[in-house]
């Protein structure tokens with residue numbers, strides 16, 4: 890009966906290792922969920938800093954828009970190159 894015991898122990902170890910296997914899967918799923926969360930956060934940041942804003946193809950266009958805004962009494966605008974779309978957006982430093 891020793892051989893039977895041994896196989897039982899073997900089966901137990903296999904189940905134990907299988908348990909670790911599914912735990913690995915759990916970590917993987919958690920990691921993926923975290924990545925999705927970060928992608929969503931970046932998406933929200935992008936909406937705020939890019940999608941919602943007017944886009945200018947060149948710095949000159951952006952500066953032109955700043956000049957036109959200044960004519961209308963909107964001052965303190967600056968422009969920056971967008972890391973998402975590669976275009977230019979205006980932002981105010983009025984604080």
Ligand SMILES: [Zn+2]
Nearest residue numbers: 939971973974
């Ligand atoms: Zn942009």
